[in-house]
Amino acid sequence: MHIHILGICGTFMGGVAALAREAGHKVTGCDAGVYPPMSDQLRALGIELIEGYDAGQVQLQPDMFVVGNVVSRARLADGSPKFPLMEAILDQGLPYTSGPQWLAEHVLQGRHVLAVAGTHGKTTTTSMLAWILESAGLTPGFLVGGVPLNFGVSARLGDVAPGQQRPLFVIEADEYDTAFFDKRSKFVHYRPRTAVLNNLEFDHADIFPDLAAIERQFQHLLRTVPASGRVVSNGLEEALARVLHQGCWSQVRSFGSAVSDFTAQGPHHAFAVLHAGQVVGQVQWGLSGEHNQLNALAAIAAAEHVGVPPATACAALADFQNVRRRMELRGTVAGIALYDDFAHHPTAIRTTLDGLRQQIGQQKRILAVFEPRSNTMKLGTMKAQLPWALKEADLAFCHTAGLDWDAAQALEPLGAAGLTADNIPTLVQQVMAAVQPNDTIVCMSNGGFGGVHTQLLAALAEKFSAQ
Structure with missing residues (x-):
């Protein structure tokens, strides 16, 4: 064809x-x-x-x-x-x-599909799950909205592993609409046997009027999971509880809350995993933040559904290298580490900065450089949440090109710590005027951000080579 x-x-x-x-x-x-x-x-x-x-x-x-x-x-x-x-x-x-319909008809047919849905963490959790299955010798196919560093590619077909009835396929399950002629969420096409509901809050203000509309799409996803399937749901999320209450016909396994099936004990970089209250494995890795701990629990619970023991899954995560553009270190100059991150929603920004703060402590400064580039952020729907999202940043620099709302006004609660620029060169100048040795800079955008990372690294090298 x-x-x-x-x-x-x-x-x-x-x-x-x-x-x-x-x-x-x-x-x-x-x-x-x-x-x-x-x-x-x-x-x-x-x-x-x-x-x-x-x-x-x-x-x-x-x-x-x-x-x-x-x-x-x-x-x-x-x-x-x-x-x-x-x-x-x-x-x-x-x-x-x-695209989703072609994929469903020509790739997913006859496979055990493991779909990872949620407002945040889809790419990371999908990558974790694919790596766990790969480490267990199950040779999964996958399609990820990013590049998992363990694989170096965003998609592959996979193969049938010995002892498996059907090949496994792990897919990032997006709730955004399918096409201009099909306004259903993409994930409705995937018909998973294992569905992960990682979290759920309002997003995509360009196509959804409110959170209830997104919950309805998640309910449509649940209607496609067979009775022999498994729904893995975040026990901390009220919105997901409402989705499940509307109807679920499959086995449910929860994670995250104190009464969930899968829970964690210990710091985020080294924690015990408990199943039904019993320790079943230990995760020791280089990732930080509660969000990644929850992502790990979701992946472990999903992998168990296809026969991977939690202890095996925990061991695999020790070698998980994360995803390109998820707190990816782009370079270090004069002790200043510069990271690239995909955060494009207030909650994602807050989560990224909280995890970074836990990692580097209170003594080092965080300089957050971000652009509200997603459709939701461009509309200004969540501008009031930005000061909350940037709480852990010592300084925040916002790229305002293409916005129809006043970013400076939105950042007023930050006082002198909130700066704006309508072009990349000015943004770089602002950061250079403020940066000090041993600071940490994190650039956040769901796009290329005008190559700001490269420009900042070059400017840092020029500034500190003269000192």
Whole structure:
């Protein structure tokens, strides 16, 4: 089969492309501003990439056009379509489908799907679970919205392990909508036998009016899990309790709360895992923060459902290397460590900074450099939560380009510790004016952030080489 993917450079669609290529299909694709790292990965796989969405691409005559959710029926200021290729597909009655639906029909069919859903921690927990299964010799397939450092790729098909009835596939299960013609959450297509509900709070204000609307989508996910399946749910989350109360027809295993099936005792970097109150393993690793401890419990409980003993899972996590862009150390200059993190929601920012504070202590300063880039943050829906989110930062620097709301006003509760800049060079200058030896800088964005990490490292080297 020849598939042509619209929006191929996104992490999800790029993963679909890699899986299709590995399965032997011919894959081509297009995107606006074809960009690395996904463009590099795809070209390395021999996948032809086309810049833009011109209608002439229908001449490729693929068997199926696979449409990413970046595509819409939007019009430009002059009235012309933003995505001419999509208009040509519709006009000519050519076959098209969404990425999640193609994946469900051509990859997930016949596999034991382990899906990891939640507002936060999906990528990390999916990567943990895939690594646990890999360490146990189960050779899982996976699709992750990032690059797990243990694997070096975001997706692979996997294989059937000895003794397994069907191949395992671990997937990051996003609640965002599927495509402009399918407004259901992506995860409804995956039909998991093991479903992880990691946490749940309001997000995606561009498509969901309130938390109840997202809870309804999570309930739809539960309706697809068979009675022989397992739902692994965070026992600390009231929103998930409401979702389960609406109906659950599968085995439920909880984690996190004092009365949960899976709990933890000890500091976040070295803790005991308890199952039904009995110690079943020890985790000692380089990750920090309560959020990662909870992610670990979720992955351990999910792995147990496919036969991996908790002790084996705990041992595997000692070698877990995290995910690219999850507190990834990009460089150190004059004792100043610079990290890159994907945090793009107030709770994620708060969680990242809390974990960093626990790791480095109270004596070192934290400089938080962030941009409100997600659709929810751009709308300003959660701007009032930013001072709370940045509580552990000694200084906060906000990149304000593209915002329709006043970030300086939102950061007023931080006083002189909250600074704003509408361009990257000014942001770098502000950080350079404030930074001191042995500070810790953490850059937070769900995008490329204009290459600010590289610019900051270069500026640090220049400033401190002269001293």
